[in-house]
Amino acid sequence: xxxxxxxxxxxxxxxxxxxxxxxxxxxxxxxxxxxxxxxxxxxxxxxxxxxxxxxxxxxxxxxxxxxxxxxxxxxxxxxxxxxxxxxxxxxxxxxxxxxxxxxxxxxxxxxxxxxxxxxxxxxxxxxxxxxxxxxxxxxxxxxxxxxxxxxxxxxxxxxxxxxxxxxxxxxxxxxxxxxxxxxxxxxxxxxxxxxx
Amino acid sequence: xxxxxxxxxxxxxxxxxxxxxxxxxxxxxxxxxxxxxxxxxxxxxxxxxxxxxxxxxxxxxxxxxxxxxxxxxxxxxxxxxxxxxxxxxxxxxxxxxxxxxxxxxxxxxxxxxxxxxxxxxxxxxxxxxxxxxxxxxxxxxxxxxxxxxxxxxxxxxxxxxxxxxxxxxxxxxxxxxxxxxxxxxxxxxxxxxxxx
DNA sequence: CCTACCGATCGGTAGG
DNA sequence: CCTACCGATCGGTAGG
Numbered sequence: 001x002x003x004x005x006x007x008x009x010x011x012x013x014x015x016x017x018x019x020x021x022x023x024x025x026x027x028x029x030x031x032x033x034x035x036x037x038x039x040x041x042x043x044x045x046x047x048x049x050x051x052x053x054x055x056x057x058x059x060x061x062x063x064x065x066x067x068x069x070x071x072x073x074x075x076x077x078x079x080x081x082x083x084x085x086x087x088x089x090x091x092x093x094x095x096x097x098x099x100x101x102x103x104x105x106x107x108x109x110x111x112x113x114x115x116x117x118x119x120x121x122x123x124x125x126x127x128x129x130x131x132x133x134x135x136x137x138x139x140x141x142x143x144x145x146x147x148x149x150x151x152x153x154x155x156x157x158x159x160x161x162x163x164x165x166x167x168x169x170x171x172x173x174x175x176x177x178x179x180x181x182x183x184x185x186x187x188x189x190x191x192x193x194x195x196x
Numbered sequence: 197x198x199x200x201x202x203x204x205x206x207x208x209x210x211x212x213x214x215x216x217x218x219x220x221x222x223x224x225x226x227x228x229x230x231x232x233x234x235x236x237x238x239x240x241x242x243x244x245x246x247x248x249x250x251x252x253x254x255x256x257x258x259x260x261x262x263x264x265x266x267x268x269x270x271x272x273x274x275x276x277x278x279x280x281x282x283x284x285x286x287x288x289x290x291x292x293x294x295x296x297x298x299x300x301x302x303x304x305x306x307x308x309x310x311x312x313x314x315x316x317x318x319x320x321x322x323x324x325x326x327x328x329x330x331x332x333x334x335x336x337x338x339x340x341x342x343x344x345x346x347x348x349x350x351x352x353x354x355x356x357x358x359x360x361x362x363x364x365x366x367x368x369x370x371x372x373x374x375x376x377x378x379x380x381x382x383x384x385x386x387x388x389x390x391x392x
Numbered sequence: 393c394c395t396a397c398c399g400a401t402c403g404g405t406a407g408g
Numbered sequence: 409c410c411t412a413c414c415g416a417t418c419g420g421t422a423g424g
Contacts, residue, residue, distance in 0.1 A: 048404095
């Protein structure tokens with residue numbers, strides 16, 4: 001009676017999602033096949049569809065999970081009484097923390113969102129635009145108070161967020177970059193870059 | 197006798213390459229089909245193979261063309277008598293110039309190199325590692341001379357190069373970012389970030 | 393440069 | 409969760 005593998009663990013769906021993020025990250029969304037994903041989990045491709053409804057649904061869940069986390073943190077920061085520079089630091093550190101703790105999810109959501117279908121594609125992009133707009137506002141406030149350099153806020157926002165993503169490559173070398181010092185160095189580079 | 201379309205222009209291959217870069221950029225390498233590419237050029241998919249030997253060959257040519265340009269410029273800068281900071285500025289400005297003048301090629305070579313086949317994949321990655329190593333050396337020299345902040349050079353290299361790529365998103369908003377001022381703002385952000 | 397076509401592979405379904 | 413399978417589509421070739 002006992003089924004040797006594929007126990008009906010309730011978080012089977014979570015396992016699928018985790019493996020999908022890992023494969024999407026290494027091979028890209030399109031280059032990842034449902035057969036590869038199934039093989040990683042020790043089941044047949046057809047069996048995946050008892051837990052999910054489509055390949056795109058996996059991508060959708062990854063992207064919106066990540067987006068929700070970033071939105072929630074930003075909302076929290078906005079409620080705190082911090083200077084623009086302090087808010088910026090808290091946000092950048094959160095981005096770095098996400099990249100370090102959930103690299104697959106964040107990486108996939110940053111790169112493969114293009115393959116979302118409507119209406120989710122539009123929804124995702126709208127959320128991201130609003131997020132970046134809030135960051136630009138924080139920077140503008142810092143400039144107005146003389147705390148930050150008079151840079152065009154959209155240029156600074158994109159530059160900062162893009163630089164933070166360089167963490168993706170920290171694992172690449174023989175002796176991997178990392179540790180508290182590396183994080184602080186990156187933060188220093190960015191905050192000194194915008195500060196007056 | 198006159199063929200109405202598809203004149204035997206000698207740079208037909210160049211047209212294919214240009215269109216391929218454009219499609220690869222918008223849709224990704226895997227999601228771009230040879231039928232799409234052919235349609236853009238007004239010919240049948242099979243006809244492409246009179247000018248190229250495979251889809252991957254297109255990617256290969258894009259990636260190595262870009263790599264060659266960056267390597268050549270770096271070699272030139274290294275021969276000039278400039279301070280580390282001046283070298284850095286020249287290099288970053290060249291990156292920005294490439295992103296602005298040939299966005300499709302640079303974008304594709306930055307993202308889709310994963311789909312290169314061996315031995316080109318290894319060759320490409322080796323070239324890139326050597327390029328980044330040279331940048332790290334320049335930064336280390338700047339630190340030794342007290343001109344730059346004591347940041348871990350690999351962290352700074354990846355952060356700077358990644359930030360420069362944010363230019364890819366400058367076209368995205370309603371009133372696109374751009375112009376000399378935007379470039380100078382980005383340069384300021386980065387150079388002030390690393391300078392002592 | 394085209395017509396005709398192929399083997400491979402894909403995401404997904406039927407039915408148990 | 410599996411076997412069996414399908415329609416669609418892909419990169420590429422044969423032969424002109």
